[in-house]
Amino acid sequence: MDTVHDLGGKDGFGVVDVHDSGKPFEHDWEGRMWALSRSSRLPSLTIDWWRHVVERIPPAAHMSIPYFEKWCLTELACYVDAGEFTLEEAVSGHTEQQADAGKPATVADVIASNRASAKTFEVVADVEAAFNVGHRVETRSHSVATHTRLPAYARGRVGKVLAQRGAHPLADDSAQGVETPQHLYTVEFSARELWGDDASPHDTVALDLWESYLVST
Amino acid sequence: MTSYDSDKAAKIQAHLHSHLPSEPALRVKALESLLVERGLVASETLDAWVEAYSEEIGPRRGAQVVARAWVDAEFKARLLDNAAQAIVEFGFEGNATGDLKAVENTADAHNIVVCTLCSCYPFSLLGMSPPWYKSAAYRARVVREPRKVLAEFGVDLGDDIAVRVWDSTAEIRYLVVPQRPAGTEGWDEAALAAIVTRNSMIGTDRELVAGAE
Known part of the structure; x- marks a missing residue:
């Protein structure tokens, strides 16, 4: 689904504001939002569904509100969607159904919990990879109705397989709650293949793409 | 559900x-x-997460990994082969590093990382991402005109240096290993780590400065 989140190659944003205070959080509410996203999440949720719900923020809002505000809306939306809270509860910030969270975690606890959260997304596929390193591949050219991770700027383009990354759950299906192991590849495109002769002949852009995004050329 | x-x-x-x-x-x-x-x-658990990502988990972690790669060729080989596993040696694994890859700058190639579809980032290794990394301008432009974007960061690349852009479209996350600057011969890991900038590990900084220690 091609919503406004797919920004690669778009014009008109002007120069990058490279200013950086060096602070981890520019505002306190950003730190709270990050902490909320780390400490509580629906078990029935996939990361790809979560990303898709971000993409379903109304387009004008998606382009104008801060990054962590999108996270906040999306967390609330996921809870409401799953029936954990009503829309009224989400808007008011209060619920009748109350419970005690128990003993809070310490900094040492959360550092350990962060460490324990490391996990590879690699899964076992029951088929061999279709493409080898060096294989020339062309990306699918059409848009799809679902969440996908093939950006518009890299569609219908020819590149070469730089690396096989094993099988990962196909994001398009995972965003619909279905785990489909599929081989993933890092595919390198020349900048000129993507952007034409204005681009440097030396430069490349590499993307991580699932097998169903690719056809052999 | x-x-x-x-x-x-x-x-x-x-x-x-x-x-x-x-x-x-x-x-x-x-x-x-x-x-x-x-x-x-619990509210106090949220305080703990904010503190963890303010004080403990940040770009100094990535800098330590880069510094070790500079002084220890065997570690560097492990890092380039399987970065997700190599950072376990430091206990730095965690959020969004389970499929980490390291890409190395050389005299004739410069690496730069982006996520054009959202703002994927190896949080457990580099901490919170800087505001510009999440900006529409950076996400939109770096795949199309990386040299102009780099110039805005003060990095002017000659035509003889190839730019390799990595768009994090799946769960793989990237760490750029910058080049060790001249004038740091004999420095220990801690001194070396101190000159590794966060931006150099994303790719918006290139020439690290020995005198910055």
Whole structure:
């Protein structure tokens, strides 16, 4: 689904504001939002569904509100969607159904919990990879109705397989709650293949793409 | 249970955006109070996460990994072969590093990382991402005109240096290993780590300065 989140190659944003205070959080509410996203999440949720719900923020809002505000809306939306809270509860910030969270975690606890959260997304596929390193591949050219991770700027383009990354759950299906192991590849495109002769002949852009995004050329 | 119904999610998002207070701080407050009232998280646990990502988990971690790669050829080989595993030697693994790859700058190639579709980032290794990394301008432009974007960061690359852009479109996350600057011969890992900038590990900085220690 091609919503406004797919920004690669778009014009008109002007120069990058490279200013950086060096602070981890520019505002306190950003730190709270990050902490909320780390400490509580629906078990029935996939990361790809979560990303898709971000993409379903109304387009004008998606382009104008801060990054962590999108996270906040999306967390609330996921809870409401799953029936954990009503829309009224989400808007008011209060619920009748109350419970005690128990003993809070310490900094040492959360550092350990962060460490324990490391996990590879690699899964076992029951088929061999279709493409080898060096294989020339062309990306699918059409848009799809679902969440996908093939950006518009890299569609219908020819590149070469730089690396096989094993099988990962196909994001398009995972965003619909279905785990489909599929081989993933890092595919390198020349900048000129993507952007034409204005681009440097030396430069490349590499993307991580699932097998169903690719056809052999 | 999660519905996985895209149009339902869009309706909920539209309702929330038009009915919640417009201030982001108040929106986050609503989420926090809901989760705390329901007992899904304790407020003090949130304080702990903020402190962990303010004091402990940040770009100094990545800098230590780069410094070791500079002094220890065997570690560097392990890092380039399997970065997700190599950072376990430091205990730095965690959020978004389970499929980490390291890419090395050389005299004739410069690496730069972006996520054009959202803002994927190896949080457990580099901490919170800088504001520009999440900006529309950076995400839109770096795949198309990386040299102009680099110039805005003060990095002017000659035509003889190839730019390799990595767009994090799946769960693989990237760490750029910058080049060790001249004038650092004999330095220990701690001194070397001190000159590794966060931006150099994303790719918006290139020439590290020995005198910066």
